[in-house]
Amino acid sequence: MTKTLNYQTSKTMSYHQIKDFEEYQQVYKRSVDDPEGFWADVAESFTWRKKWDTVLEWNFEEPNVKWFQGAKLNITENCLDRHLKTRGNKLALIWEPNDPKEKFVRYTYRELYERVCQFANVLKKNGAKKGDRICIYMPMIPDLAVAVLACARIGAVHSVVFAGFSASSMADRINDAECSMVITADALNRGTKQIPVKRIVNEALEQCKTVKKVIVVEHLGWAVQMTEGRDVWYHDEVEGVSKECPAEEMDAEDLLFILYTSGSTGKPKGVVHTCAGYMVYAQYSFCNVFQYEESDVYWCTADIGWITGHTYLLYGPLLAGATTVMFEGVPTYPDAGRFWQIVDKFGVSIFYTAPTAIRALMGAGVDHVLSYSLDSLRVLGSVGEPINEEAWHWYHIHIGKERSPVVDTWWQTETGGIMISTLAGVTPMKPSHAGFPLPGVQPILVDSDGNEIKDNEVEGYLCMKFPWPGMIRTTYGDHERCRISYFSTYKGLYFTGDGAKRDKDGLYRIIGRVDDVINVSGHRFGTAEIEEAINHNKNVIESAVVGYPHDVKGQGIYAYVICDKMPENIDNLRSEIIETVVQQIGKIARPDKIQVVSGLPKTRSGKIMRRILRKVAEGDTSNLGDTSTLLDPDIVDEIKEGAL
Ligand code: WTA
Numbered sequence: 152m153t154k155t156l157n158y159q160t161s162k163t164m165s166y167h168q169i170k171d172f173e174e175y176q177q178v179y180k181r182s183v184d185d186p187e188g189f190w191a192d193v194a195e196s197f198t199w200r201k202k203w204d205t206v207l208e209w210n211f212e213e214p215n216v217k218w219f220q221g222a223k224l225n226i227t228e229n230c231l232d233r234h235l236k237t238r239g240n241k242l243a244l245i246w247e248p249n250d251p252k253e254k255f256v257r258y259t260y261r262e263l264y265e266r267v268c269q270f271a272n273v274l275k276k277n278g279a280k281k282g283d284r285i286c287i288y289m290p291m292i293p294d295l296a297v298a299v300l301a302c303a304r305i306g307a308v309h310s311v312v313f314a315g316f317s318a319s320s321m322a323d324r325i326n327d328a329e330c331s332m333v334i335t336a337d338a339l340n341r342g343t344k345q346i347p348v349k350r351i352v353n354e355a356l357e358q359c360k361t362v363k364k365v366i367v368v369e370h371l372g373w374a375v376q377m378t379e380g381r382d383v384w385y386h387d388e389v390e391g392v393s394k395e396c397p398a399e400e401m402d403a404e405d406l407l408f409i410l411y412t413s414g415s416t417g418k419p420k421g422v423v424h425t426c427a428g429y430m431v432y433a434q435y436s437f438c439n440v441f442q443y444e445e446s447d448v449y450w451c452t453a454d455i456g457w458i459t460g461h462t463y464l465l466y467g468p469l470l471a472g473a474t475t476v477m478f479e480g481v482p483t484y485p486d487a488g489r490f491w492q493i494v495d496k497f498g499v500s501i502f503y504t505a506p507t508a509i510r511a512l513m514g515a516g517v518d519h520v521l522s523y524s525l526d527s528l529r530v531l532g533s534v535g536e537p538i539n540e541e542a543w544h545w546y547h548i549h550i551g552k553e554r555s556p557v558v559d560t561w562w563q564t565e566t567g568g569i570m571i572s573t574l575a576g577v578t579p580m581k582p583s584h585a586g587f588p589l590p591g592v593q594p595i596l597v598d599s600d601g602n603e604i605k606d607n608e609v610e611g612y613l614c615m616k617f618p619w620p621g622m623i624r625t626t627y628g629d630h631e632r633c634r635i636s637y638f639s640t641y642k643g644l645y646f647t648g649d650g651a652k653r654d655k656d657g658l659y660r661i662i663g664r665v666d667d668v669i670n671v672s673g674h675r676f677g678t679a680e681i682e683e684a685i686n687h688n689k690n691v692i693e694s695a696v697v698g699y700p701h702d703v704k705g706q707g708i709y710a711y712v713i714c715d716k717m718p719e720n721i722d723n724l725r726s727e728i729i730e731t732v733v734q735q736i737g738k739i740a741r742p743d744k745i746q747v748v749s750g751l752p753k754t755r756s757g758k759i760m761r762r763i764l765r766k767v768a769e770g771d772t773s774n775l776g777d778t779s780t781l782l783d784p785d786i787v788d789e790i791k792e793g794a795l
Contacts, residue, residue, distance in 0.1 A: 167193055168438050175578050175590070182590040183617075189591060190218070190620060194431045198233045199224050200400050203427070209618045211645060213630075214638045217404050218428035218620045225398035226407060226430045227304045230469035231264040232398070242474040245448075246293045247493050249340035249480035255496075256293055260472070263297070268396035270294075270301035273388045277364045279332055281306030281399050284409065286330040286362075288312045288321055288352055290339030291479045294368045294385070295455050296465055298334045303407060306399035307332075310409040310421070313456025314339060314346070316737040318354035320419075324411050327421055328627055329361045337373040342484035349375040403427035409627045410458055412564040413677040414636050415648070415667035421627030422458075422564050429462075429567050430470065432621025436568040436589060437467030440558055441501045441530050442575040448527070450476035451503040452490070457674070458564040459534055462621075463503060467568070482508050487515030491523035491550075502550070503532035503560075506542050507672040510703045513545045520549050530575040531557045535673025536705040537661055543582040561585035561661050563647060564675075565637065567621025570594070571659050584660045593617040596653060601641035612665060613651040614644040667761070669698035669706050676740055678761075681708060684735035685742070688728050690714045695751050695759050696742070699768035707743035709768035711790070714747055721747060744768070744795045750786040752778070763787060767794050 169175050182189040187206040194203070204221030234241070239261040246256040258266065279285060285307045289295040295311075302309040310328050312321050325333070335352045338345055349367060353376055356362055365382040367375065377384075401407075407429055409421040437443060449468050453459035455477075468475035476497055482490050490512065494502060512519065531551045533543075538559055547557050557580060560572040571594060573579065573586040580586065588594050596604045596611030604611045615622075622645070626633040640646040650662040664670060667678040678696040685694040694712045701707035710728070718724040725745045732740055752760045763775050772791050778784050 167196070167435070168442065169574060169577055169590070172578055175574065175587070179587075179590040183593060186591065186617065190431065193435050193591075194219060194427075197224070197430065197434075198229050203403060207618065211618075211638050211643050214634060216618045216622060216624060218618075219403040219431070222403040222427050223400050224403065224427055224430070225304065225306075225401055226426055226466065226470075227267060227300050228398050229430060229434075230300065230466065231260060231267060234260045234472045235264060238472050241472070243469060244293060244296060245474060245476045245497055247476065247478045247480075247496075249342070249484065251485065251489070251492065258293065263300075265394035266293075266297045267300040267304055268394050269389055269392050270297050270385075271304040271396040272392045273366065273385065274301055274305055274307065274332070275396075276388065276392070277332070277366060277383065279305060279307050279364075282406075283307045283332065284310055284328040284330040285332045285334060286310050286312055286321070286325050286328070287334045288314055288348065289334060289336050289368070290314055290348065290370055291454055291477060292336065292368070292370055293477065294336070294370075296477060298368075299455065299461075299465060304396060304398050306401055306405065308406045308408055310411070311456050311461070312411070313454055314348060315456070315739050317734055318351045319358075319735050320737060321351065321355040322358040323418055324421070325355065325359045325362060327411075327418075328409055330359075331361055331363050333362055333365045334368070335365060336368040336370040337375045338371040340371065340479060342481040345371065347373070347375075349373070353378075401426045404624070408461065410461065410564055412458070413668060413675045413680055415677050416679050417677070418680065419677075420629070420632055420636070422623050423625045423627050424567050424621070425624050428620030428622070430466070432568045432619060433462045433467040434470035435591075436621070437463060438471050439574050439589065440560060440569050440572050441503070441532065442577065443468075443471055443473060443501065445472070447473060447500045448476065448498050449473050449501040449503075450478070450493070450497070450499045452478060452482070452508065453503075453505070453534070458567070459503075462568050482512060483515070486519060487512050488519035488522060491520055491525060494525055494528060495523045498527040500527050501530045501532070502528055503534065505535040505673040506533055506538040507536065507704055509533070509538070509542045509546050513542060514703065517549055525550060525552065528552075528555050531555050532560055533557060534560045534562070536670045537663055538583055540582045547582075556580050559583070559585045561659070565623040566619070567623070570615075570619070571661075579656070579658060581654070581658055584654065584658045586658050588659070591619050594651075594659065595644070596651060597641055597644070601644070607653050607657055608655050610650065610652045610662070612641070613647045613649045613659075613661070614641055615647070616644055669696070669708060671698075671701075671706055671708060671739070672704045674739055676708070676736075680736070681710070681732065681740055681742070684732045684740065685710055685712060685728055687735055688731040690718065690724060691728065693751065695761065695764055697761055697765045697768050699744075699765070701743065704743075708740070709744045709746070709764075709795075710742040711746050711748050711751060711764060713750065718747065746790070746793055746795050748786070748790055748793065750783055750789075752786055752790065753782050754780050755782055764790070767791055770794070
């Protein structure tokens with residue numbers, strides 16, 4: 152065992168960064184032989200009010216996972232305060248508005264610190280305290296970043312809800328976490344569209360009893376309906392408020408945030424992350440995967456409403472003292488060159504986006520790229536879904552000019568940070584392959600009985616056999632659901648829900664979900680969740696939803712619906728169903744195809760044979776396999792004939 156490990160700690164930065172493949176191999180080995188020693192060393196470089204008594208306590212049966220117990224800290228002291236001396240005047244945040252003609256915003260670390268403290272004081276003034284759950288439903292504006300950090304500053308648990316979700320989805324999330332406060336804005340811009348954010352909050356709150364206060368940030372200057380005694384304007388509240396706010400001292404395992412995500416069954420669940428482990432993992436993975444350097448300008452295009460935005464737009468880069476770019480708009484507004492224009496404008500050196508965006512921009516043609524130099528770029532990242540080889544090469548050639556490594560980063564809301572990925576320029580890179588696991592991450596592939604598949608050139612279910620600091624601790628309010636969802640399928644293992652291949656050299660390639668989760672443009676939906684939404688439509692008796700390959704979105708949503716009577720106008724019915732889904736979940740979950748059927752292929756025990764529905768949706772009806780156990784085999788022919 153190599154206790155003598157020589158991490159290369161840069162003189163200007165205080166984190167461990169692996170610099171070549173040989174070192175990676177050594178560090179990886181040590182992280183397996185002596186995980187506690189390894190993580191204790193990584194954690195050393197943070198600011199702790201008090202260090203931990205024990206590094207790790209765990210079992211995957213209950214599950215019970217605790218990192219750095221006994222430690223006291225506040226993550227915002229690590230994101231902000233500790234940088235003030237050396238990086239007070241360095242840019243922390245650059246914000247680019249939806250409209251390129253409008254002015255961008257820049258905050259130094261000192262300015263961000265002051266804004267977070269002020270926002271934290273406003274939260275306290277309005278009754279928020281440690282342990283309270285606060286829902287944040289906001290546009291991608293600087294105040295969103297500030298609000299998230301302000302919650303963490305006072306020890307309140309943030310639950311950010313992506314501002315594309317409907318009132319009904321928001322209400323479910325607010326009620327599940329029993330939030331006492333909502334932070335929002337008047338309205339938002341997204342491309343050519345404007346969305347009445349506060350109106351959606353008002354509608355959601357009709358179904359929520361626990362919310363006592365709503366803090367509204369003015370963004371577009373819309374007149375909005377404010378409820379007396381409950382709703383306040385941030386700009387009124389912040390008048391004369393101090394720019395200093397002492398950070399709340401948190402225990403290592405105190406909740407930092409809840410983020411809702413979809414699984415194969417039921418409503419979305421609240422994934423819980425805690426203070427110390429998440430912090431350590433966010434910075435460690437950020438610095439190593441992207442090979443971050445002090446002079447970088449880093450841009451992650453994800454919305455803070457998703458885990459990628461939490462860990463790699465906000466926490467990871469700020470922990471590392473980086474300059475992070477935040478963009479309000481969409482990649483295609485005003486045209487498909489917008490991303491590249493922003494890269495040139497700010498001299499972005501590390502760029503992190505999703506395959507769906509790459510495919511959409513690829514489809515718009517390379518002309519949109521050619522007018523920009525892109526000289527500043529040195530590392531490219533991909534996240535959220537498998538990246539097909541064509542998109543990978545386009546990204547590598549046209550954006551990276553074949554000079555920037557592409558890191559295909561595999562991870563999940565539940566993992567808190569990147570788990571399997573090439574470390575840029577350090578470990579091997581192969582198109583459409585995530586690569587090797589990060590040191591500290593122990594993936595295994597198992598067969599359907601849960602037996603480990605040891606060789607290379609194999610395929611199996613992707614699991615983790617050892618904990619890592621950024622992992623999920625529980626699902627909010629329902630620990631048993633966490634156990635069943637992740638720790639009961641294969642005994643003693645965390646099951647990811649993904650299938651993966653390992654090539655002859657041991658590099659991982661993620662194939663995709665093996666459960667009833669669809670990944671649409673990098674966003675996760677449970678088929679059951681969409682079916683439930685569709686069934687809200689008064690004409691629908693029953694529905695079944697499957698994913699199918701989609702050129703841009705990765706997967707599209709294909710819905711089979713049974714109606715109470717055959718509709719006169721199918722197009723009207725389809726629009727109504729889409730409208731129901733938009734109301735129940737949000738625009739992002741709109742079905743791409745809706746086929747009206749008279750029945751579904753069910754087994755005698757009443758189970759829908761999704762395999763058949765998937766094949767039809769994929770347009771592959773040549774071999775549907777054994778259909779003899781179906782209650783009504785004839786239905787298959789009808790479904791095949793009506794396929795869209
Ligand atoms: C998928 C997003 C292939 C995977 C960070 C996972 C990926 C789910 C990749 C998690 C990748 C994420 N290659 N598939 N690089 N990254 N996925 O929770 O199926 O929104 O289980 O987290 O996205 O989605 P989530």
